Amino acid sequence: xxxxxxxxxxxxxxxxxxxxxxxxxxxxxxxxxxxxxxxxxxxxxxxxxxxxxxxxxxxxxxxxxxxxxxxxxxxxxxxxxxxxxxxxxxxxxxxxxxxxxxxxxxxxxxxxxxxxxxxxxxxxxxxxxxxxxxxxxxxxxxxxxxxxxxxxxxxxxxxxxxxxxxxxxxxxxxxxxxxxxxxxxxxxxxxxxxxxxxxxxxxxxxxxxxxxxxxxxxxxxxxxxxxxxxxxxxxxxxxxxxxxxxxxxxxxxxxxxxxxxxxxxxxxxxxxxxxxxxxxxxxxxxxxxxxxxxxxxxxxxxxxxxxxxxxxxxxxxxxxxxxxxxxxxxxxxxxxxxxxxxxxxxxxxxxxxxxxx
Numbered sequence: 001x002x003x004x005x006x007x008x009x010x011x012x013x014x015x016x017x018x019x020x021x022x023x024x025x026x027x028x029x030x031x032x033x034x035x036x037x038x039x040x041x042x043x044x045x046x047x048x049x050x051x052x053x054x055x056x057x058x059x060x061x062x063x064x065x066x067x068x069x070x071x072x073x074x075x076x077x078x079x080x081x082x083x084x085x086x087x088x089x090x091x092x093x094x095x096x097x098x099x100x101x102x103x104x105x106x107x108x109x110x111x112x113x114x115x116x117x118x119x120x121x122x123x124x125x126x127x128x129x130x131x132x133x134x135x136x137x138x139x140x141x142x143x144x145x146x147x148x149x150x151x152x153x154x155x156x157x158x159x160x161x162x163x164x165x166x167x168x169x170x171x172x173x174x175x176x177x178x179x180x181x182x183x184x185x186x187x188x189x190x191x192x193x194x195x196x197x198x199x200x201x202x203x204x205x206x207x208x209x210x211x212x213x214x215x216x217x218x219x220x221x222x223x224x225x226x227x228x229x230x231x232x233x234x235x236x237x238x239x240x241x242x243x244x245x246x247x248x249x250x251x252x253x254x255x256x257x258x259x260x261x262x263x264x265x266x267x268x269x270x271x272x273x274x275x276x277x278x279x280x281x282x283x284x285x286x287x288x289x290x291x292x293x294x295x296x297x298x299x300x301x302x303x304x305x306x307x308x309x310x311x312x313x314x315x316x317x318x319x320x321x322x323x324x325x326x327x328x329x330x331x332x333x334x335x336x337x338x339x340x341x342x343x344x345x346x347x348x349x350x351x352x353x354x355x356x357x
Contacts, residue, residue, distance in 0.1 A: 055292030058118055059092040065114075067107040067122045070100030074281055074319060075107075075123035078151055081313045082304055089300035094121075103191070104128030105138055112140050116288040118297050126280050130338040131191055134346065134356040142335050145284040148298060149305075150326035150334065152319055155236040155262075156194065156254040156277035161224060162246055164231075169252040169271055172231075173207065180208035186220040186229040189213055191355050193277045194233040197254045200275030200345045201268065224248070235279070236262075237318045255279065257324055275345075278338040281319065282331055298328070 066083060068076040079096050087094045099106040108128055114120040122145075133141040158169070166172040176183045187194040190213050198211050212229055214220040217238050223229045225247060232239075236259045242248040253267040254277035268276050283301075285294070304310055305325075314320035326334060346352035 051292040051296070052290050054117065054290045055296050058290075058293045058296055059090050062119055064090070064092055064094040064119050064121060065110075066094055066096050067110055067120065068096055068098055069104070069107060069123075069125075071098050073100065074317075075125060077317050078281060078283075078314070078319050079123050081310065081317070081319070082301075085304040085307060085310055086300055089303050090297075103132035103135065103138075105132060105135075108132075108140060108145075111284075111286050112144060114286065116286040116290075118285060118289050118293040120286060122284055124282050124284055126193055126278055126338060127191065129284075129335050130278070130342050131196075131346075133339070134343070134352060136356065142339055144287055146287045146289060146294065147328055147331040147335055148283045148285060148294075149301065149328070150280045150282040150324070150331040151314070152321045153255065153257055153280040153324040154318070154321060155257045155259050156197070156233060156279055157236050157239050157250045158231065158233050158252040158254055159224070159239050159243070159248040159250050160231045161227075162249050164249075167249060167251070169266060172251050173205075176207050176209055181210065183209040183231065184212050184229040185209060186212045186214055186223045186232040188217045188220050188234065189215070190351070193279050194254075196342055196345045196351075197268075197275055197277040198233060199349045199351065200341075201273060203345070203348055204273055204275050233277070257321060278334075278341065280324075280326075280331075280334065282326075282335075 064087075066079045068079045070076065076096065076098060083094045083096065097107075097110070099110065104124065104127060107122055108124070111120045111122045124145075129142040129145065132138050160166070160172065164172075166175050172183075185198055187198065189195065195211055195213070198209075201207070202209065212223070214223060217234050220229075220232050220234065221238070221242065224232050225242070231251075233254060236253075239248055239250070240259075243250060250262060250265050252271065253262070253265060254275075256267050256269055256276070258265065258267065285297070311320055343352075346355070
């Protein structure tokens with residue numbers, strides 16, 4: 001009998017949010033007409049009611065800073081694709097400041113330190129708000145930020161070598177049951193969504209397997225190719241080349257979202273499990289920002305996301321998966337649910353003290 005995590009109902013709600021989200025930008029092929037008057041506009045984007053003094057001046061008073069991880073990181077890539085278009089919509093210069101490392105704290109801390117005025121924007125990954133806040137060194141949590149958009153959530157895969165004696169999740173499960181402690185999964189670090197998904201699955205299923213920590217996805221791939229581990233969990237795009245070459249095979253998706261052409265491969269939820277990977281890339285600002293400023297900023301973002309050129313550029317760098325875009329309300333609930341899920345797994349497994357104590 002499966003040992004269910006206490007957050008079963010919560011996770012089902014999270015899965016629905018990640019998979020079934022249908023709201024998002026207007027279809028790229030039919031962008032809505034936009035008023036790009038920017039800072040000169042003194043009316044609310046949604047009505048004829050006068051807007052606040054702060055919003056009437058926004059964003060004319062200073063340059064906007066967009067904080068991201070190191071150059072080349074997906075948070076940086078997304079920012080640099082969106083900034084030229086957003087700058088045009090707002091009529092203001094936007095600069096990128098790269099502050100990598102520290103689990104996202106280096107880029108989130110300046111947003112916390114700056115006024116809540118819409119002049120500080122941050123790209124974020126799931127870890128920055130759903131795992132890093134458990135660190136004793138972290139001075140914020142997800143409630144300190146206002147979620148604007150989740151740009152995309154990449155499907156996450158559980159893969160094994162193609163010459164393995166099992167080709168489906170159920171066959172793999174039978175193998176692990178018959179050979180306790182012999183199967184080794186590789187992941188790119190202990191404090192990753194991949195590791196916590198596997199730790200949650202161990203709790204829930206009672207299966208006995210090991211998780212080996214590597215310093216990067218590339219090293220994990222090399223470990224699997226070299227036979228040092230028997231399986232790995234990572235993003236679909238990170239495994240795609242080896243799946244297409246015939247070296248790896250996918251036995252399950254750890255997310256509800258699946259890649260095109262892989263709809264027949266089951267997700268953990270479809271297999272009856274509550275544990276899952278939660279991965280997203282989004283945009284946020286500091287909580288407490290004037291609502292009229294937020295509305296003005298979001299109106300500009302909406303125009304950007306309605307531009308087919310923007311979507312094409314995001315797709316070209318694997319930063320856009322159809323159906324995974326989320327607006328503020330859904331994104332906020334996703335972050336909250338993910339935070340609570342990871343807190344549960346970290347506590348149940350004893351990893352909380354080991355990783356963040």
